[in-house]
Amino acid sequence: MSDVNIPYEESDLYRIRHSAAHVMAEAVLELFPAAMLAIGPPVEDGFYYDFDLGKDENGKPRTFSEEDLAQIEQRMKELLKQNAPFEHSSMTIAAAQEFFASQAYKLELIADLAAGKLNENGVPTAVPASEVSIYTQRNFVDLCRGPHVKYTKQVKANAVKLLRTGGAYWRGDEHKPQLQRIYGTAWHNKEELDEYLKLLEEAKARDHRRLGKQLGLFHISQLVGSGLPLWLPNGAILREALESFLRQAQLERGYLPVITPHIGKLDLYITSGHYPYYKDSQYTPIDVDGEKFMLKPMNCPHHIEIYRSEAHSYRDLPLRLAEFGTVYRHEQSGELNGLTRARGFTVDDSHLFVTPDQLEAEFIGVIDLIQHIFQTMGFYDFRARLGTNDPDSDKYAGTPEMWQRGVKAICQAADKVGMNYTLEKGEAAFYGPKLDFIFRDVLKREWQLGTVQVDFLLPERFDLEYTAEDGQKHRPVMIHRAPFGSMERFVGILIEHFNGAFPLWLAPVQVMLVPIADRHNDYAHDVSRKLRAAGLRTAVDDSSDRMNKKIRNAQLQKIPYMLVIGDKEMENGAVAVRTRDEEDRGALPVAEFITQATTLIKTKRLEL
Ligand SMILES: [Zn+2]
Numbered sequence: 320m321s322d323v324n325i326p327y328e329e330s331d332l333y334r335i336r337h338s339a340a341h342v343m344a345e346a347v348l349e350l351f352p353a354a355m356l357a358i359g360p361p362v363e364d365g366f367y368y369d370f371d372l373g374k375d376e377n378g379k380p381r382t383f384s385e386e387d388l389a390q391i392e393q394r395m396k397e398l399l400k401q402n403a404p405f406e407h408s409s410m411t412i413a414a415a416q417e418f419f420a421s422q423a424y425k426l427e428l429i430a431d432l433a434a435g436k437l438n439e440n441g442v443p444t445a446v447p448a449s450e451v452s453i454y455t456q457r458n459f460v461d462l463c464r465g466p467h468v469k470y471t472k473q474v475k476a477n478a479v480k481l482l483r484t485g486g487a488y489w490r491g492d493e494h495k496p497q498l499q500r501i502y503g504t505a506w507h508n509k510e511e512l513d514e515y516l517k518l519l520e521e522a523k524a525r526d527h528r529r530l531g532k533q534l535g536l537f538h539i540s541q542l543v544g545s546g547l548p549l550w551l552p553n554g555a556i557l558r559e560a561l562e563s564f565l566r567q568a569q570l571e572r573g574y575l576p577v578i579t580p581h582i583g584k585l586d587l588y589i590t591s592g593h594y595p596y597y598k599d600s601q602y603t604p605i606d607v608d609g610e611k612f613m614l615k616p617m618n619c620p621h622h623i624e625i626y627r628s629e630a631h632s633y634r635d636l637p638l639r640l641a642e643f644g645t646v647y648r649h650e651q652s653g654e655l656n657g658l659t660r661a662r663g664f665t666v667d668d669s670h671l672f673v674t675p676d677q678l679e680a681e682f683i684g685v686i687d688l689i690q691h692i693f694q695t696m697g698f699y700d701f702r703a704r705l706g707t708n709d710p711d712s713d714k715y716a717g718t719p720e721m722w723q724r725g726v727k728a729i730c731q732a733a734d735k736v737g738m739n740y741t742l743e744k745g746e747a748a749f750y751g752p753k754l755d756f757i758f759r760d761v762l763k764r765e766w767q768l769g770t771v772q773v774d775f776l777l778p779e780r781f782d783l784e785y786t787a788e789d790g791q792k793h794r795p796v797m798i799h800r801a802p803f804g805s806m807e808r809f810v811g812i813l814i815e816h817f818n819g820a821f822p823l824w825l826a827p828v829q830v831m832l833v834p835i836a837d838r839h840n841d842y843a844h845d846v847s848r849k850l851r852a853a854g855l856r857t858a859v860d861d862s863s864d865r866m867n868k869k870i871r872n873a874q875l876q877k878i879p880y881m882l883v884i885g886d887k888e889m890e891n892g893a894v895a896v897r898t899r900d901e902e903d904r905g906a907l908p909v910a911e912f913i914t915q916a917t918t919l920i921k922t923k924r925l926e927l
């Protein structure tokens with residue numbers, strides 16, 4: 320059966336992985352009978368299960384060793400081969416409390432079920448349960464809503480692998496007990512598993528944290544703080560190239576630049592609703608002389624105050640305010656990951672203030688801008704997701720009419736430009752629905768990048784208005800948008816996607832000059848100056864290394880071009896061109912090379 324076009328939750332793979340998680344927990348309980356079980360869901364590309372193994376002799380949480388992991392995997396495979404059925408049943412709350420009496424985490428889950436807070440799979444519900452759903456294989460009984468495969472054998476033992484263990488807090492809360500998480504992966508068959516493991520290896524080699532160090536792009540200093548990246552010169556050059564590309568595209572589309580401070584009064588965010596919405600993921604407000612300030616979690620309220628700084632007529636609209644605005648969120652330390660998950664990051668933010676009549680055209684304009692950017696980056700493999708509110712959740716503000724209007728506006732705009740999208744409940748911003756652009760990189764991993772949001776709520780909360788043609792005050796609509804998403808995250812993804820070998824226009828150093836002997840150094844510096852005058856970013860390797868070593872070093876730095884200079888080149892006013900892919904292009908007059916390279920940069924060509 321094909322998994323194409325059906326939601327993951329309904330796919331074969333989801334059942335396989337969910338079942339693998341249960342069998343893994345069964346194996347853990349056999350080998351560690353005192354282990355306490357938390358939860359074990361399928362996740363993208365695999366599954367995990369969280370366990371509490373108690374404390375070691377030093378009072379620290381006991382962890383799984385590499386040997387434990389191998390043993391668990393071994394036992395798990397034996398259990399899978401035995402072909403036991405997964406049987407579904409139910410228990411009353413009281414019976415479940417008795418059955419799971421020695422499993423403290425399960426008891427908490429049962430209490431949540433009885434109170435109508437969360438269901439067996441940890442999904443919020445509003446209905447108190449009188450019974451709980453149970454799945455059993457052999458002697459292993461778990462609180463679970465399924466779905467599972469019918470028999471354990473349907474999870475092929477040679478298509479399963481346990482990958483790693485790590486700490487995870489119960490319910491993701493660092494004030495709660497630390498659990499031991501085992502991550503595993505499971506596929507239809509061995510071939511799929513092998514292919515996945517190969518991609519994992521490749522992903523490890525491309526890890527942006529490793530490449531970021533190797534290429535001198537960014538640094539995270541523990542003295543500055545976790546999740547607060549420092550951009551090194553090479554990284555800053557790359558980022559500025561991206562920023563000026565977007566600035567130019569925005570200028571052509573009538574955006575206006577603004578600059579706003581990194582903090583604002585707490586009242587500002589209370590008015591916008593960002594506080595207390597972002598309270599848990601915020602740095603604690605700063606108290607200065609009795610006034611409270613907050614590091615900004617979002618740029619919107621600042622831009623709104625710019626809109627409110629003067630009266631507007633319909634003739635001023637659409638007003639498109641743009642800023643590379645840095646925001647701060649106190650992500651949990653376990654969630655931080657180099658540039659892709661940071662605590663301080665810069666959003667390529669813009670807020671469009673439009674009349675209701677302009678909404679569709681402006682939304683289309685934003686989609687067009689995002690498509691232009693993705694095409695330039697060579698991101699052809701992407702999809703769009705329309706995130707709507709979840710009517711059962713209380714984390715969304717505004718009226719149902721606002722939400723309907725917003726969703727309708729997005730659908731109409733997307734339909735008009737012929738863009739396909741999937742609808743996903745519960746993926747909206749708290750103030751309105753949004754269209755997210757999800758990019759699949761060369762390793763087929765999905766990353767959420769650009770986003771466009773329609774907002775009727777903040778204009779209401781800040782009482783925004785403009786004078787319409789009828790002379791009356793009307794309420795504008797806001798569009799929030801960020802094509803890159805965040806500069807940090809986008810660059811992190813770029814590093815991995817390109818494996819550090821950026822297109823010429825983005826490469827921090829575009830050309831390395833390689834004089835063969837000392838007597839060629841002056842000429843090399845001379846050529847370098849000419850290239851720089853033409854706008855190219857160059858460096859000269861006038862070290863005492865041999866030529867091959869110099870070329871090798873430049874290749875390790877993924878510098879697009881190496882220009883080798885010897886007696887012949889000096890005589891002819893030429894350079895011998897090599898690329899980082901070890902292609903030898905022979906000698907070119909310096910002027911010719913400059914023309915070729917600057918053309919590639921101007922057209923933002925992906926290939927050299
Ligand atoms: Zn389950």
Ligand SMILES: [Zn+2]
Nearest residue numbers: 617618619799
């Ligand atoms: Zn915004």
